[in-house]
Amino acid sequence: MRDLAARARKIRARFNEIIKEYEDLCMTDNDGEQQIDLATQRLQRHTSSFAHEPSIHGRDVDKNNIMQMLLAEVRPMAVLAIVGMGGIGKTTLAQLVFNDPRVRQYFDRFAWICVSEQFDVKIITRNIISSLHKQKWDVMELNDLQEALIKQIERKKLLLVLDDVWNEQRAHWDSLCAPLLTTELCRIIVTTRSKTVARLVQTMPLYSLNCLTSAASWSLFEQITFEGQDPASYANFIQTGEGIVKKCKGLPLAIKTLGSMLRYEASEERWKYVLESDLWDLDQQQNNIFAALELSYRHMPVYLKRCFMALSLFPKDYHFSQDKLICLWKSLGLLDNVQDKDRAGRFYLSDLLKQSIIQCNEHEYTMHDVIHDLACCVAGEEFLRVENDIPDQISHDVRNIAIFFPWTVAISKLKHLHGSSSLRSVILSSKDGVGGPVEIPEQLFLHSKQLRTIVFDGVSLARPSLPDSVGNLKHLRHLILRDIGGLRLPTSICQLFNLQTLDVTTSGNLKPACIPNGIGRLVNLHTLPVITIKRGAWHCNLRELKDLQNLSGKLCIKGLDNVTNVDEVEEANLCAKQHLQALNLTFPDGDWQYCEHGQEPALATASHEEILESLRPHSHLIELSIEVSRSCRYPNWLGDTSFTNLTLIRLEYCEFECMPPLGQLPALKHLTIAEMARIERIGLEFCSLNPRIKGFKSLVTLEFEWMPRWLQWSGVGDGAFTSLHTFSIHHASELRSLPCVLSSSLAELKLRDCTGLVRIPCLPSLLKMDLRQCNGLTELPAFPLLQKLDIGQCTSLARLPSLPLLKVLILRDCPNLTAAAHFPSLTSIHVKGGFRDELLYHLMNCHPSLENILIVSESIVHLSVEPQNLPSLASLRLSCPNLQCCDGLDGLTSLTELRIYGCIKFSFPKLLAGQP
Known part of the structure; x- marks a missing residue:
């Protein structure tokens, strides 16, 4: 009992x-299967086609772009999706287009429907009829409704706006559109926060709406807050107001909301309060920002809601990578219910992108401040981020805490949590790479025994090692100690038998971490991004990997120079680790200096050739990198056709004397070969050892870098490189020619410091070419599809061929270039360095499609333009210190940008001299 x-x-x-x-x-009853009940219907927003245009700022360009897309489209039925985060002004933009006089004149019928969450085809169809007929329609059967709709729109020109659409069901969309096909012409504007919805409905390129510029933001705020007031009366509020507008980051809804709160507000104290407060702390009766954005949160599936909450641990304006975000989610246990955590993390990130929750800028991600505020609001006390404002007390309900600089004060607050049974995660991070050494209180490890996650990222520790008491954290799942130079882990970590992640990755010149012997007992390890092999009984060795069968994701093995016995390598049993996706094999341990061939490290008893041969990975591997190997032979498994998933290979500082048969790999997409100092010839073996296999069928990018002895490349037959898109060679000064049959699909070619190259084959699909220091080239073939040509320091090049589709031409220091054919599509010329006057005149005045000219040269004294030959020229920039005049300048009627800088001897034409 x-x-x-x-x-x-x-x-x-x-x-x-x-x-x-x-x-x-x-959570609500709508989580899981998406269903709409009466309570949800009451929460739906309602919009109309009417806009208050005086309060709209900064959308003229967007409006004109959309109108041009709508009116220029020739297909009978077309759908344009406007996508953006909540509150960015999608509805307002649609209203502007809907009510424009040109649109009203072009179409016969107009309908505006606010759809919101419930996508009921019958209700939407009935609402369209009511909007067209201007009276309520009570028919309920879908067939009757669609027949009635057809009668009203048949052979008419219809403009339909569907505002705030969330539906992702193709069948619902097709059913709605069926009667619309009977029109003579139909244009549908769909506004949505979801890129998934946009891609479902679009027949035209989707239109992504961005935030307002700083000038438009202030103009909107000023009009809402100070309308009708004398500017002198609010002069004292302008500086604070500008700070409030900056805080809104160009989001119109936030600007309007805060502007309305402060309208006729005469208290400077109140203004400062709004400036310094987070949005969710403001008066909720007046604050409709979260009412709009909370819809995005409610629409997330349950698993994504917690991932979104975790974003509150990042500071505002924080730029994070995909790896860092997925690492955070994994460390918080948010991906524990899936086997392939990295793949699931990428899907979750993609979901947040599609819902316009986060934005992507190249390879980094960020959140708008308002979205960040929403994450903090819904996270409650479970997630706490500590920055400059240190709370006096940290609630015992906090489960996950992230501390950013200043650490010393913040860490002292952790003393309040030393016995907390709720604390699960402690994250200590440097936001900007600043902050002095920090002393980690040992009590954290002695008393917070329920901790599941510890993350120290870029932190400078006062001591080079963690205290032994870390071994007391029996429930610890994730120990992430990134970018901490010279870190020494205590042997007690080998007692953390529940540990799933041990990440001691370092970047730059930081010394790698020392991992003790015994981690092989941590059989639950899934993530071990890097392990460094060192000599000595205390340090871990390759045998430690033997029982770590659950390793997944990426594994980098450094210090293979320190392996003394090939038996140790074989015991590691890499070929049995089927969950590994990326493997990096590096022979130095991090404090290496490159050794010439034949100079083995002291005390080494295993050759690089034997080590590589014994490190054969599982055939499921996706990415492989081998760095600084002094083996003359590549391992026999490299290029084996059993590696059917291998998509990326990088070979760097390897002394192989011939190339492995990498063309046999059926899935290989990206290949980089760098610093291969012994390679002199690449032949048929590179593509395949089997004559029946056409080499590199899937390869998309191919890069060669620093190949000083490479003389010849042959053996490329028909059918090889059929998918190649980008090809580059950097610093191969002895190479004489490229294979004649390279690729019919090649779109980009980059050749730099290939001084021995005398010929380039004709590449029929080439779109972009970049040539630098290719002094052996005297001419180029005519590339029929080339659109961009960038040539620099090609001293022997004498003439440019006919390039009918060339749009952008960039020339740098080609002194012997004397002639160029006519380029009928040319829109932009950039010329830098010394060139013949005749060539410059031809390039500038014989191409009527030119829109942009930039010339930077010390040798040019006189330029001449023919205005009648340059009807489209919009931008002219000159930086020529010896330039004295430019004839015809005053006749360029289409010019919108003229910049003349560093031209101290230049005299302006009389018509321009008096203008500001």
Whole structure:
């Protein structure tokens, strides 16, 4: 009975935990399968086609772009999707287009429907009829409704706006559109926050709406807040107002909301309060920002809601990579329910992107401040971020805490949590790479025994090692110690038998971490991004990998120079680790200097050739990198056709004397070969050892870098490189020619410091070419599809061929270039360095499609333009210190930008001299 009572108490405690998590998640009955009930319907927003145009700023360009797309489209039916985060002004933009006089004149019928979450085809169809007929329509059967709609729109020109669409069901969309096909012409504008919805409905390129510029933001705020007031009366509020506008980051809804709050507000104290407060702390009766954005949160599936909450641990304006975000989610246990955590993390990130929750800028991601505020609001006390404003007390309900610089003060607050049974994650991070050494309180490891995650990222520790007491954290799942130079892990970490992640990655010149012998006992390890092999009994060795069968994701093995026995390599049993996706094999341990061939490290008893041969990975591997190997031979498994998933290979500083048969790999897409100092010839073996296999069928990018002895490349037959898109060679000064049959699909070619190259084959699909220091080239073939040509320091090049589709031409220091054919599509010329006057005149005055000219040269004294030959020239920039005049300048009627800088001897034409 006693055991039964104890079990009952545990079950009840677990139910209480679930109820609390349910409440923290703000879950509703709509989670799981998306259903709409009456309560949800009451929360739906309502919009109309009418806009208050005086309060709209900064959308003229967007409006004109959309109108041009709509009116220029020739297909009978077309759908344009406007995509953007909540509150960015999608509805307002659609209203501007809907009510424009040109649109009203072009179309016969107009309908505006606010769809929101419930996409009911019958209701939407009935609303379209009511909008067209200007009276309520009570028919309920879909067939009758569609027949009635057809009668009203048949052979008419219809403009339909569907505002705030969330539907992702193709069948619903097709059913709605069926009667619309009977029109003579139909244009549908769909506004949505979801890129998934946009891609479902679009027949035209989707239109991504961005935030307002700083000038437009201030103009909107000023009009809403100070309308009708004398500017002198609000002069004292301008500086604070500009700070408030900056805080809104160009989001119109936030600007309007805060502007309305402060309208006729005369208290400077109130203005400063709004400036310094987070949005969710402001008066909720006046604050409709979160009412609009909370819809995005409610629409997330349950698993994504917690991932979104975790974003509150990042500071505002924080730029994070995909790897860092997925690492955070994994460390918080948010991906524990899936086997392939990295893949699931990428899907979740993609979902947030599609819903316009986060934005992508090249390879980094960020959140708008308002979205960040929403994440903090819904996260409640479970997630706490500590920055400059250190709270006096940290609630015992905090489960996950992220501390940013200043650490010393913040860490002292952790003393309040030393006995907390709720604390699960501690994250210590440097936001900008600043902050002095920090002393980690040992009590954190002694008393916070429920910790599941510790993350120290870019932190300078006062001591080079963690305290031994870290071994007390028996429940620890994730130990992430990134970018901490010279870190020494205590042997007690080998007692953390529940540990799933051990990440001691370092970047730049930081010394790698020392991992103790014994980590092979951590059989639950899934993530071990890097392990460094060192000599000595204390340090870990390759044998430690033997029992780590669950390793997945990426593994970098450094210090293979320190392997003393090939048996140690074979015991590592890499070929059995089927979950590994990326493998990096590096022979130096991080404090290496490159050795010439034949100079093995002291005390080494295993050759690089034997080590590589014994490190054969599992055939499921996706990415492979080998760095600084002094083996003359490549391992026999490299290029084996059993590696059917291998998509990326990088070979760097390897002394192979011939190339492995990498063309046999069926899935290989990206190949980089760098610093291969012994390669002199590449032949048929590179593509395949089997004559029946056409080499590199899937390869998309191919890069060669620093190949000083490479003389010849042959053996490329028909059918090889059929998917190649980008090809580059950097610093191969002895190479004489490229294969004649390279690729019919090649779109980009980059050749730099290939001084021995005398010929380039004709590449029929080439779109972009970049040539630098290719002094052996005297001419180029005519590339029929080339659109961009960038040539620099090609001293022997004498003439440019006919390039009918060339749009951008960039020339740098080609002194012997004397002639160029006519380029009928040319829109932009950039010329830098010395060139013949005749060539410059031809390039500038014989191409009527030119829109942009940039000339930077010290040798040019006189330029001449023929205005009648340059009807489209919009931008002219000159930086020529010896330039004295430019004839015809005053006749360029289409010019919108003229920049003349560093031209101290230049005299302006009389018509321009008096202008500001």
